[in-house]
Amino acid sequence: MSNSVLSTEHLDKTKLAELDKYIAGLENKQEAIIHILHRGQEIFGYLPKELQLYIARKADLPAAKVNGIVSFYSFFSQEPSGQYQISICLGTACFVKGADAIIKEFRSQLDMADKRVSDDGRFSIRDVRCVGACGLAPVVVINEKIYGHVGTDDVAGIIEQYRGAEG
């Protein structure tokens, strides 16, 4: 990640103030970098490169290191998500129980062949590694809610719960 072409001045000031407040309360900002990134993602919804740079400066870490952390962990997103983030576990236990068919079914039902976010911005799909609920494989997480033992037949019903939901 190059620092020179990035500017943090377009980031939302109110959200930055909230993040600053969180960071100010931390004793060791470098050790807490994962927590800071989590908080940043909670506040902004995702971690654009500009925000990574801002956080890197605040924590006095190289931007490339922060970007490496964000890229490594699948729970961090560098792109905006839909209102409902559908995370499909492709860890080993879920994969052997057919998670790849589940992801295809979500993509087909939502008409999102290669798209990360649906045209109306309501849904985004991503695959994640083991979410620690292997006993429930295959597992789908939508925002904070976990669905276990999901079969392709369940996908339409799950989507319906969110299609009908108010924004």
Ligand code: FES
């Ligand atoms: S592999 Fe999917 S929850 Fe562990």
